Amino acid sequence: MPLKKHKKITIFLSAGVTEKIRQFKLPGIAAYVAPVLILIATVFLFLGFLDYLSLKGEHSRFLALQKENSFNKEQFLHMATRLDDITQEMSEMRELDQKLRTMVNFEVAEGASDSVGVGGSDPALLDPKRNLSAVSPELIRAMHRNLGDLSSEIELNKRNKIELFKFLDEQKTVLASTPSMWPTRGWTSSRFGYRSSPFTDKREFHKGIDISASMGSPVVASADGIVSFSGLDRGYGRTITIKHGYGLKTKYAHLRKILVKKGQFLKRGEIIGLVGNSGKSTGSHLHYEVHLNGVPVNPMKYIID
Structure with a gap:
């Protein structure tokens, strides 16, 4: 029984009119396989394009989050620095209060003279070059601690000011009742x-x-x-x-x-x-x-x- 010959596909390629024509012969089955391969390649290219678009979107979101994170870090460090400034101002107010009491010879009640110790944040925690994720927990704890100390300091300062006001008010009465004026001129x-x-x-x-x-x-x-x-x-x-x-x-x-x-x-x-x-x-x-x-x-x- 004679063998059935498979059909072949001949492909002619030419680089130009004067160039030699080249021909390639492919098995007939290529006529069926080629479209499938092209379809598969097209699908892969399409999926790759979708992945590219997805990655591009993720990258944009990443850049936006990175920018937002940088802004939040800046604000966070600014708040921590401002808290330290307020702490320093409270310390200066405490010194001024003590000087005022000394000037008017006002004795502080026993136990009231010891003001609440108000510390500050570790300067290393406020370094803007440090990673925020590494700094945040420590800085937050330091800020909470300072806020607690400031709250106590403000309350103590308020009580001291009330005491000083009462003392000065009484001194005002004492001064008004002190015969410091000439009763007549002569x-x-x-x-x-x-x-x-x-x-x-x-x-x-x-x-x-x-x-x-x-x-x-x-x-x-x-x-x-x-x-x-x-x-x-x-x-x-x-x-x-x-x-x-x-x-x-x-x-x-x-x-x-x-x-x-x-x-x-x-x-x-x-x-x-x-x-x-x-x-x-x-x-x-x-x-x-x-x-x-x-x-x-x-x-x-x-x-x-």
């Missing part, structure tokens, strides 16, 4: 302490100071207080006594006229009477005394204006 004709009596020429203790001034010159309260006496007082003549609190009391004697009444509240600098020559006196002047806890003291120790 010249000091007799000082506090032992002197020769202008009447007997004997040595006696002068409980205040005498301020010579024109008849009718205004006399003012040298500090805030309440009038405890207003009237005639034997040798002192027309006299006013003012209680200022804190153990302080002032006396204004030999007045020509009294302008206040017992129990009246007075402000520092308020006119209370007029300079005169009433009582046992040698001329127009004001006899002025300051008593501390019932003991006469030198008024000049208090007068500053």
Whole structure:
């Protein structure tokens, strides 16, 4: 039985008109295999193109995430740096508070002087060149720790400021109640302490100071207080006594006229009477005394204006 010959496919190739034509003979089965191979190649090329598009999209998203991560890292480090700055500012405020307390001689309550220790972040953690994923856990813990310390420091600072405010407010009252003002304008004709009596020429203790001034010159309260006496007082003549609190009391004697009444509240600098020559006196002047806890003291120790 004669063998069946397989058909062959002849392919002619020419590089140009003048070039020699080349021919290739392929088995007939190639007519069936070639389209299949072309189809498979096309499918692979299409799938490869899809993979390329997918990788390109992933790369774009990666670049976007990388940019966002870089921005977040910058913001994160900025926040950590700002927290350190606030910590430093709190430390400076604490020092200023201590200086202020020292200036006004305000004693801090026992246990309150020890301020909360506020640390800062490790400078190495704030290095922008470091990997954020490696730094973040440590930096977050440091930030939480600093925030906790700052919260305690702020609360302590608030309490200290309230205490200082109360102290200064009380000091304001003390200053207003301190007889630091001249009760009248004139010249000091007799000082506090032992002197020769202008009447007997004997040595006696002068409980205040005498301020010579024109008849009718205004006399003012040298500090805030309440009038405890207003009237005639034997040798002192027309006299006013003012209680200022804190153990302080002032006396204004030999007045020509009294302008206040017992129990009246007075402000520092308020006119209370007029300079005169009433009582046992040698001329127009004001006899002025300051008593501390019932003991006469030198008024000049208090007068500053």
